[in-house]
Each structure stands twice: as structure tokens, then as C-alpha cells.
Amino acid sequence: MLGSLFFSEVMEIPPCVLCWYQRIFMYPLVVILLVGLFPLDTRVIRYALPLSAIGWGFAAYHQLVYSGFIPESMQPCSQGVSCSEVNLELFGFITIPMMSLLSFNAIIVLLVFARIRSQK
Numbered sequence: 001m002l003g004s005l006f007f008s009e010v011m012e013i014p015p016c017v018l019c020w021y022q023r024i025f026m027y028p029l030v031v032i033l034l035v036g037l038f039p040l041d042t043r044v045i046r047y048a049l050p051l052s053a054i055g056w057g058f059a060a061y062h063q064l065v066y067s068g069f070i071p072e073s074m075q076p077c078s079q080g081v082s083c084s085e086v087n088l089e090l091f092g093f094i095t096i097p098m099m100s101l102l103s104f105n106a107i108i109v110l111l112v113f114a115r116i117r118s119q120k
Contacts, residue, residue, distance in 0.1 A: 013096075017076050018058060018061065018062040018065065018076065018097075019062070019096070019100075021058045022055055022058045022059050022062065022100050022104075024055075025051045025052070025054050025055030025058065026055055026100075026103070026104075028051060029048055029051055029052065029055075029107065032044055032047050032048050032051070033048055036048070042114060042115070042118035045111050045114055045115050045118070048107070048111055049108065049111050049112075049115075052104055052107045052108045052111060053108065055100075055104050056101065056104035056105065056108060059097060059100040059101040059103075059104050060101060062097040062100065062101075063095075063097045063098060063101050065097075066095060066097045066098075
């Protein structure tokens with residue numbers, strides 16, 4: 001969440017439509033996971049995992065659009081900021097959609113491990 005706010009507010013990179021959809025599923029995770037952390041309540045996984053999975057789907061689609069695998073006719077960003085425009089590349093290959101995808105991957109993996117651990 002802090003990364004997306006940094007890119008849009010500090011670096012002034014405007015978010016595209018797919019970035020907004022990913023934010024819709026990422027921002028509530030911050031509140032849900034914090035509420036479940038203090039005190040530790042593993043039941044929060046049932047709410048956080050579906051949000052993470054849907055956000056991962058949008059991030060994966062965005063990565064495919066960004067990489068050029070999705071034709072321009074199927075891209076939702078026909079007006080405003082382009083979803084396939086190169087705004088930032090760290091180390092020459094890490095892009096904003098990739099960072100979002102990796103973040104959702106990490107959250108999903110940690111939630112699955114927490115679920116497995118809580119069932120023991």
C-alpha cells in the first residue's frame with residue numbers, strides 16, 4: 001500500500017484503471033490484517049485470502065497487459081493513463097505491475113502458511 005501511495009503522491013505517477021482495481025483489493029487488506037494481528041485471530045484469513053486472490057488476478061492481468069501479451073483491443077485502459085505505458089523500471093526489469101503481483105503473491109503465501117499452521 002505504501003508503495004502505491006509513494007508512486008502516485010510523491011513521484012506523481014498517475015495510476016491507470018488496473019492500478020485502481022488492484023488498490024481496491026490491497027488497501028482493505030491493511031486494515032483487515034492489522035485487526036487480525038492485535039490480538040492474533042487466525043479467522044481473519046477467511047476474509048483476507050479472497051481479497052488477495054482477486055487482487056492477484058488483477059495484478060496478473062495487468063502484468064500480461066504491460067508485457068504485451070494482451071492485445072490492445074482487450075485492454076481496459078482506452079482513455080486516460082495507459083496500462084501498458086512504461087512509467088518505472090527498477091534494475092531494468094522490475095515494473096509497477098510486477099511489484100503489485102509480487103506483493104499479492106507474498107500475502108497469499110503468508111496467509112496459506114498461517115492457515116496451515118493454525119490447523120495443527
